[in-house]
Amino acid sequence: MPKASLPGKCFDVAIIGAGVVGCAMARRFTLDGARVVVLEKAADVLDGASKANSAILHTGFDATPGSLEQTCIAHGYREYLEIHESLGLPLLKTGAMVLAWDDDQLAKLDGLVAKAHENGVMDVAMRSRAEILAQEPQLASHLMGGFVVPSEYLIDPWASAHSYILQALANGAELHRDSEVLAGQFDGSEWLIETSKGTVCSKQVINCAGLYGDVIDQRLLGKSSFIIKPRKGQFVVFDKPASDLIKAVILPVPTATTKGVVIFRTIFGNLAVGPTAEEQTSRTDTSTEAGTLRELRAKGIKMLPALEKYEVTTVYAGLRPATEFQDYQINQDATQNYITVGGIRSTGLSAALGIARHVASLNTRSGFNGKTITAPICPNPDRLSNYHPRDWQSPDHGGIICHCELVTRREIEAALDGPMPPATLQGLKRRTRVCMGRCQGFYCTGPLSEITKGRINPPIGVTDE
Template structure:
């Protein structure tokens, strides 16, 4: 198996910027593929998390109603959750909401409680899946943007920026470029990617003391809305925005939208007034012309597509993979040989609520004091089976340079440790 990646590292593109919520599917369209994939994946994630050291911060979530109209919509949302099999949900009154979260604005009227919505590490999960694939023989090709694809009746011949690749079966999971990649394989696009930018604000770690539960808005037909939540790294996050744009490679942040997010967070939790901001970032979600997963097959060509995977992709990844495999299996049952005992790669512990490497002896010193990242952790990432390809990948694997100073104090040491080890070397502007 070959994995073709246009970027220098796997943790790039749409995968790198999300709110890191493990979704139950309570508000997904009933009977949808999205719901089925999320719920199958949720169960599998909870089964493998201990073996792969994938953290879960059990917080629960509340869909909070702030207006009379929003409160009137909660019973419908509850009925949808129950229909979707998320039967532990319940509407709780204002007094119960404030008892659970006393720092919320007293304007809150009621909430739908969803006990099994939790937080996970958004980068360790895909890294674990990719590392397991590599341990099973997958080859990764980086900086390998697809240029053209030709089918000779039996085999695909792919022209990539890193050289030719031949394959009997191809799976298009190209995210923001999924429709264009499909056109290379089939000569037409069955869906259209419409990039949707989501901006986020990360408050200082001290802010996490003011909220324990994921705070969700009452959703609308276009977006799930702005979320206020802790992160597994000990911060407090607000976002995302939902901004349509043409560019597929420019997740820029903009001051008016960031200021609006901060104001929204303060409106919901007044104690956040004046709280320092540690970081801001934006991601582009591969929304399509229809609000649904665009998963389909051209089995006669050996072509399979997992497109239009939006904000629930982190949760749904394992379920999407299983669904695509079942599509392939319909035509290739004799070739489907399960791995009896798949390898279980161990991910590093980055979660703030769990014991970290700096607390164990022999770590060779702390390199990043903001996030308490040790030299041993950085060397382990660089020496791992699937090492980072660029500075962003190293940051996401270790949390280095992602704290209050954003690398101001540790970048020189990080650059020294990683010299000659990255496909894209650290440049001076990376400190900005």
């Protein structure tokens, strides 16, 4: 084993993976006084499961009562509401509705409401067909009934995770990108972790590798107690005017494996239908399939007939890090100062802050020399919500570069000059929404390639990402 590449420096905690869970973990442990290093194999953060989801802050009303997932969602949800203002993160209270379209689904509603109450989500309440149609008049008339979940929100899935890791960095943590963890050895008190960029010493390891959680366990412990079974979710995104069709998130009656096909607005002002739930072996294949997308669109139109008139802006797919188990797989090997945070399947955005709290509550605090940070530095977040003030509305923004998403030159430059600059076009998109609108970059690629010259790899305009 080679010597640590940062001689004399041994971190308290090494976090493997900078998805939303790793970012929240870095924030939690930094604020708790640990010297934290985050090791990410991709060129940018949020390049795994966290790059594509529905971006709903769930209450956990439908989680299995008493499960780890339900506890972490409840705590994560609460903490997001507590910190979003200080971090400048957007929050849009839309509420959700779980709707029944046939007799079987109708028969399940009472049980789901009882489950929500058992989970402490007490404002969940039954509504008659007429009440639902009065609230959401565009829904199809074959609707049979449903219930409301008033406290579900829309959030920005990227700005939230960026803020968590930026707060960790501003308060002393280190992030190493392009640093794939290849192996590791524990000598009884310290880990020597071998990465593609050199070795790192740390007293503890937290595996937050998402779709590679089992691979990291194998590499460092020689075994894993679960197998990742990637589950793809495809989405169809409609043009922004379609978002006027509904206010609430429209949920179907869930099954054992999926929350089902949802109709939801995004905080960026679109309306989307999805996701599917398709098991696959590839941990990287996020391709979409024309037939599946047509089916999704048809399902959306069946529930919301006026959707037929609206054009599709784009399509995308994400991969859930599912396992053979229903619940999260958070396991501690206390003898080796090692914690696995695996199988954070379909609720990790909502639960991330709660997962981080849960992991911090395991006996990992011993040995931290730093003090708990009570007044942490709060970094400037990306402000991209369509429902909140945007940079283009203020003077001196330096001109608009992306006219579909109204992204200013100042926003792009701030991202490129920021403490965690994007290394790829995908990373720049997540920080600014440039190229994510109707033209998908057709018009702004020219000026964008000038502004980002030498700072984005591959250069914009050379490879169409």
